[in-house]
Amino acid sequence: MDYNTKFTPHTWPDHPEQATMEGKNKVVGFWIFLACEVVLFASLFATYLALKNKGPAGMEFTTQGLFELPLAFAMTMLLLTSSLTSVYAIYHMRNFNYKGMQTWLAITLLLGLGFLALEIYEFQHYVHLGFTFNQSAFATSFYTLVGTHGFHVSLGLVWITTLLIRNAKRGLNLYNAPKFFVAALYWHFIDVVWVFIFTVVYLMGVIG
């Protein structure tokens, strides 16, 4: 069977993302990649925790003074909801509903963009206060950790957008189903990292 074989809802496999050897290997390889990402973020979290509130003598910036819960809450809601919408996208992919999948991925993109806009606003606000990347060890570790996550969000947005554009007219087949599946996995991973960021950086930052 060719990757571009045309399917109908009745012939579409239950797990199209793993119906081919390439699809299976892609999913295994992607989990290995995610394991490496865990190591990257673990080291950034460790660095942040070691340097939290550390800087020049008399530094005015602390986690308690800087972080605001309403903004972190709004960002969390956007990203968590985007995780659900990408689940809906995969649900429609498994039902061979390409339009449905495209719609839910587009909603995921919009929510991701909203999250990114809030993060950019937050960083811009801190820089305006004088809390710049070079201001202290604390600032550097904060921007590196949260910024790396933001970079991953940006990458996810570009990835999903590219997938949607490149496959706009192709329809669902065994060639692109694994691609959409691993992109959704990546998006969930971004959400997993954010769960730790809002807990360790923001919530535990506000209590000092």
Place this chain on the structure above:
Amino acid sequence: MSSHDTPVVAKSQAQFEYDRHHNAVHMRKQVINFAIMIFLTFIAFAVVAAGFSKYFIAPFVLLLAGVQVVLQLYAFMHLEDKKNTLRWCYWILYVDGDFNRIYILLSIFNDYLVVIPKKACSLLDAETCFFRFLNSVKCW
């Protein structure tokens, strides 16, 4: 198995409707999981906003984060899908000193510990060997 070996099987109408229903039920469970995650997030923020002792808040919010991550991995990242084939599948790889052999030492399948005899292959073919092994036990 290659992509060319994937058979196209047309489902009967009854099977098709059953699968659709099954997917819909699964999706409803996902929405419930999402509601739990939102609830846990709300509790975490509320506990901090309420101003409890930080010695209570820190471990509590970390615990909530842990639960959320398990939910994400299990439900959203499809790890629960594995339970129908293999409930648990761990493996330990050992690369020998010269990096020219990969041994799969042991795995745990369906809660039974299985010791796999040393399965060696050259580094050039290590990836293929690894994936073939995984596929042979229907792990993925």
